[in-house]
Amino acid sequence: MPQTAPQTSQITTLGFDADDTLWHNERIFQFTEAHFTELLADHAASDHLRERLLAAERRNLSRYGYGIKGFVLSMIETALEVTDNRVPGEIIERILAAGREMIAHPVEPLPHVRETLEALSGSYRLVLITKGDLFDQERKVAESGLAELFRAVEIVSEKTQVTYATLFARHGTGPVEAMMIGNSVKSDILPALGAGAHGVHVPHDITWALEEADAPEGIERFHRIDHMGKLPELLARLT
Incomplete structure (x- = not known):
C-alpha cells in the first residue's frame, strides 16, 4: 500500500515518465x-x-x-x-x-508537453525516468527533441519504490520534495507515493493491460490532471 508522507510546501524535482506521458507509444x-x-x-x-x-x-x-x-x-x-x-x-x-x-516509427510528443516542460525547466529539476530497452529508449529520447529540457535521463529495468527513492535522492533533495508524473498508476504513481513523493496521474486513452491498476484513494499526495498543460497550475496550488 502507498505510504503517506508529511506534506511539504516545497517541491524541487519533477520526474516524468516517457511512453504515453511525453509521446505516443x-x-x-x-x-x-x-x-x-x-x-x-x-x-x-x-x-x-x-x-x-x-x-x-x-x-x-x-x-x-x-x-x-x-x-x-x-x-x-x-x-x-x-x-x-x-x-x-x-x-x-x-x-x-x-x-x-x-x-x-517517428516519436510524436503529446499535446502540451513541450511548452509545459519549457515553462517548468527554469524552476524545477526535471528528470526523465523511463523503463524499457536501453537502445530503443535512448533513441526515442533523442528523436523527441526534448532531451535538452531534462537535468538527467534515467532508463531503468523496473520502476519500484526503491527506484524512485534512489533517483530522487541522486538528482534532487529526496522523494519528499519530488513529484512523479506519468500515465501508469501501477508504475509511475503507486511506487512513487510509496517512496514519499507526490504522484500525478495523467491518463492516456490507451493503457497496456499489464500496466492497469486502481488509483489510490485518500492519499494526500496523489493528484490527477486531464493533460500535461495543467501541471503548472497544479504546482502553483501546491506551493
Whole structure:
C-alpha cells in the first residue's frame, strides 16, 4: 500500500515518465498486435490470439524486459504455440518486419508537453525516468527533441519504490520534495507515493493491460490532471 508522507510546501524535482506521458507509444503496439492477429487469422480467433500473446508477454517480462524486442519475441512464441510449431517462415519474417517498423516509427510528443516542460525547466529539476530497452529508449529520447529540457535521463529495468527513492535522492533533495508524473498508476504513481513523493496521474486513452491498476484513494499526495498543460497550475496550488 502507498505510504503517506508529511506534506511539504516545497517541491524541487519533477520526474516524468516517457511512453504515453511525453509521446505516443501504446497505440503503436496495438496497431502491430492487430496486424499480428490478421497474420494468424487462419490458425486462431483474434481474441484467443490476443489472450495468448498477453500471457506470453507477462511470462517473458522477467526474461526480456519491457519494449519492442520482447514484444516481437512474444509474438513469435505465440505464433509457434498456436500453430504447433508449424508457423510458416513467411509469417515469422512479417512479424520481424513489423518489429522493425515499430522501431523506426517517428516519436510524436503529446499535446502540451513541450511548452509545459519549457515553462517548468527554469524552476524545477526535471528528470526523465523511463523503463524499457536501453537502445530503443535512448533513441526515442533523442528523436523527441526534448532531451535538452531534462537535468538527467534515467532508463531503468523496473520502476519500484526503491527506484524512485534512489533517483530522487541522486538528482534532487529526496522523494519528499519530488513529484512523479506519468500515465501508469501501477508504475509511475503507486511506487512513487510509496517512496514519499507526490504522484500525478495523467491518463492516456490507451493503457497496456499489464500496466492497469486502481488509483489510490485518500492519499494526500496523489493528484490527477486531464493533460500535461495543467501541471503548472497544479504546482502553483501546491506551493
